[in-house]
Every structure is written in C-alpha cells, then in structure tokens.
Amino acid sequence: MAILRLSRLITQSKTVPRPDVPVSLTKRTATTTPTGAILPEPEKTPFGIFGIVCAVVPGLLIGAAISKNIANFLEENELFVPSDDDDDDD
Known part of the structure; x- marks a missing residue:
C-alpha cells in the first residue's frame, strides 16, 4: 500500500502553468x-x-x-587533383 501511495505522489507532480505559454506547449508530468x-x-x-x-x-x-x-575548392587550390594515370585501364 505504501508503494502505491508513493507512486501516486510521484506521478501527480504537476508543473505550474504559466499564463504566457500556450497550454499545448506545457509539459505534462502527471499520468493519473x-x-x-x-x-x-x-x-x-x-x-x-x-x-x-x-x-x-x-x-x-x-x-x-x-x-x-x-x-571545387580543393581542385582550384590543387589540394586534390585526380591524376591522369588513375584513369588508365590498360
């Protein structure tokens, strides 16, 4: 019975609604x-x-x-330029 009461206390903790925040954006922590x-x-x-x-x-x-x-940046600055030898399939 004590566990049931403890679980109710935990699940019934509710956040206080703020008037400037719409109801749909408030976090609901209560499950019962x-x-x-x-x-x-x-x-x-x-x-x-x-x-x-x-x-x-x-x-x-x-x-x-x-x-x-x-x-394009790498090729313009010649940091990575594919070599012509890589294309040979002979």
Whole structure:
C-alpha cells in the first residue's frame, strides 16, 4: 500500500502553468488523476511520408551543394587533383 501511495505522489507532480505559454506547449508530468484514474494518451501529430520527404529532400540538396563547393575548392587550390594515370585501364 505504501508503494502505491508513493507512486501516486510521484506521478501527480504537476508543473505550474504559466499564463504566457500556450497550454499545448506545457509539459505534462502527471499520468493519473487525483482519484487514481489513468489520463488519456496525449494527441499525436502524424507527419507521414510527406514529413519524411520534407526533411530528407532539403538535407540531400544542401549536402550535395556543400560537397560540390568543397570539391571545387580543393581542385582550384590543387589540394586534390585526380591524376591522369588513375584513369588508365590498360
């Protein structure tokens, strides 16, 4: 019984809502009501395949642009110049 009371005290610790922060941005630390009922699961915002595409495509484009600029810089400053001997397949 003491463990149950201790677990209720731990799960009922709530943050004090600030008036300048919207309710949707506050962190919910309580998992049960004062009577012991389990609170419902929070709402989830699904992004699906659209969200994945919106995250991956810009990352690939930015990474390709950066690597292209670095390769041009290395070649202009002759820090890395492919030799003609490497292309011979004889």
